[in-house]
Amino acid sequence: MALLEINIVPIGTESPSIGEYVAEVVRVCDQHGLTYNLTDMGTIIEGDADTIFSAAKMLHEIPFSRGVSRVLTHLTIDDRRDKAIHLQDEVKAVQDRLVQKEKAA
Amino acid sequence: MALLEINIVPIGTESPSIGEYVAEVVRVCDQHGLTYNLTDMGTIIEGDADTIFSAAKMLHEIPFSRGVSRVLTHLTIDDRRDKAIHLQDEVKAVQDRLVQKEKAA
Amino acid sequence: MALLEINIVPIGTESPSIGEYVAEVVRVCDQHGLTYNLTDMGTIIEGDADTIFSAAKMLHEIPFSRGVSRVLTHLTIDDRRDKAIHLQDEVKAVQDRLVQKEKAA
Amino acid sequence: MALLEINIVPIGTESPSIGEYVAEVVRVCDQHGLTYNLTDMGTIIEGDADTIFSAAKMLHEIPFSRGVSRVLTHLTIDDRRDKAIHLQDEVKAVQDRLVQKEKAA
Numbered sequence: 001m002a003l004l005e006i007n008i009v010p011i012g013t014e015s016p017s018i019g020e021y022v023a024e025v026v027r028v029c030d031q032h033g034l035t036y037n038l039t040d041m042g043t044i045i046e047g048d049a050d051t052i053f054s055a056a057k058m059l060h061e062i063p064f065s066r067g068v069s070r071v072l073t074h075l076t077i078d079d080r081r082d083k084a085i086h087l088q089d090e091v092k093a094v095q096d097r098l099v100q101k102e103k104a105a
Numbered sequence: 106m107a108l109l110e111i112n113i114v115p116i117g118t119e120s121p122s123i124g125e126y127v128a129e130v131v132r133v134c135d136q137h138g139l140t141y142n143l144t145d146m147g148t149i150i151e152g153d154a155d156t157i158f159s160a161a162k163m164l165h166e167i168p169f170s171r172g173v174s175r176v177l178t179h180l181t182i183d184d185r186r187d188k189a190i191h192l193q194d195e196v197k198a199v200q201d202r203l204v205q206k207e208k209a210a
Numbered sequence: 211m212a213l214l215e216i217n218i219v220p221i222g223t224e225s226p227s228i229g230e231y232v233a234e235v236v237r238v239c240d241q242h243g244l245t246y247n248l249t250d251m252g253t254i255i256e257g258d259a260d261t262i263f264s265a266a267k268m269l270h271e272i273p274f275s276r277g278v279s280r281v282l283t284h285l286t287i288d289d290r291r292d293k294a295i296h297l298q299d300e301v302k303a304v305q306d307r308l309v310q311k312e313k314a315a
Numbered sequence: 316m317a318l319l320e321i322n323i324v325p326i327g328t329e330s331p332s333i334g335e336y337v338a339e340v341v342r343v344c345d346q347h348g349l350t351y352n353l354t355d356m357g358t359i360i361e362g363d364a365d366t367i368f369s370a371a372k373m374l375h376e377i378p379f380s381r382g383v384s385r386v387l388t389h390l391t392i393d394d395r396r397d398k399a400i401h402l403q404d405e406v407k408a409v410q411d412r413l414v415q416k417e418k419a420a
Contacts, residue, residue: 154372154376158375161390165368169396174396175393175394175396175397177391177394180389180392181390182386182388183387184375184385187384
């Protein structure tokens with residue numbers, strides 16, 4: 001199982017705001033039943049390699065379908081085959097680790 | 106005001122787990138009074154350019170101080186000088202946009 | 211046409227060297243007739259969106275096929291639909307711009 | 316010694332071209348005597364941690380000084396403390412590895 005962080009930036013849009021494109025990313029994720037988290041720096045999607053690469057390809061098209069001519073897309077994939085990973089697992093694991101350390105101190 | 110997403114990866118560590126280093130990132134952010142959010146894919150820190158570059162440099166050293174000999178650090182900076190940006194602003198703006206669209210529909 | 215920069219990092223490999231995996235990326239690119247450039251920080255591949263997403267998915271599997279259990283893959287896609295972009299275009303355009311500026315000065 | 320890949324994207328610029336900003340990155344690197352390589356996807360700079368973080372902070376300011384109000388900067392740092400790393404080292408190492416493999420085959 002893997003997590004994908006995707007960040008899509010339209011280039012040459014006049015406005016410095018890109019919220020319109022992020023909102024469309026969220027809508028498309030909902031329509032396709034994807035499990036995701038919206039953060040300040042991108043959208044994190046959970047799934048196996050097939051799911052996340054399909055999602056990435058689909059989401060990358062969003063600004064083009066709205067008339068943008070150049071898109072920069074950044075993708076980070078964290079893929080583990082030794083165990084399942086889900087959204088919020090890493091956050092919880094780190095928080096648990098911090099609590100244990102405090103108790104031990 | 107800017108947001109920085111930082112993701113620090115120790116290379117050559119035997120274990121596939123990197124939670125130990127992420128926990129230390131959180132501890133150092135707390136010690137230095139930084140405003141941050143932990144996500145599944147990194148840590149997002151809020152501040153002006155001086156604050157976030159200082160933070161990045163400091164956090165990048167964490168794995169070295171724990172004996173790691175090679176570190177890959179990914180940083181994404183979203184810096185706006187036309188208005189203040191804070192953690193969760195973008196997330197809220199996108200959620201508001203989605204709600205308005207639903208009402209209009 | 212688009213450019214894809216791909217950087218694949220195996221996690222938990224004992225050795226801090228990752229050249230073995232990069233060499234395999236190059237071999238697989240050659241086998242599939244992809245047009246690419248190897249840089250110090252990744253491999254840049256030229257193609258349309260279909261080509262580069264297929265390539266990304268295939269290359270991301272390399273460390274798993276060599277026994278690694280966790281892989282972090284970073285992808286950056288620069289996709290223009292208003293004109294063809296090829297490897298070295300941007301580099302040449304910037305160099306031309308610098309030469310013109312010098313002549314004008 | 317470390318390598319830094321820096322990619323600076325101005326947001327809200329009307330034109331889909333960003334070559335003007337990349338050219339300025341190259342000029343500033345030259346003025347400051349930095350050792351760098353321009354690639355299709357960014358600029359790779361060689362130096363110790365102090366050098367590359369100073370360079371990153373300085374280069375990130377370029378679009379703001381030209382009137383842009385929002386800048387997205389992506390940085391990737393590959394830092395080894397077990398041996399010196401220089402531009403083109405990794406590329407040469409991978410090419411040598413591929414030649415050896417061919418000879419062995």
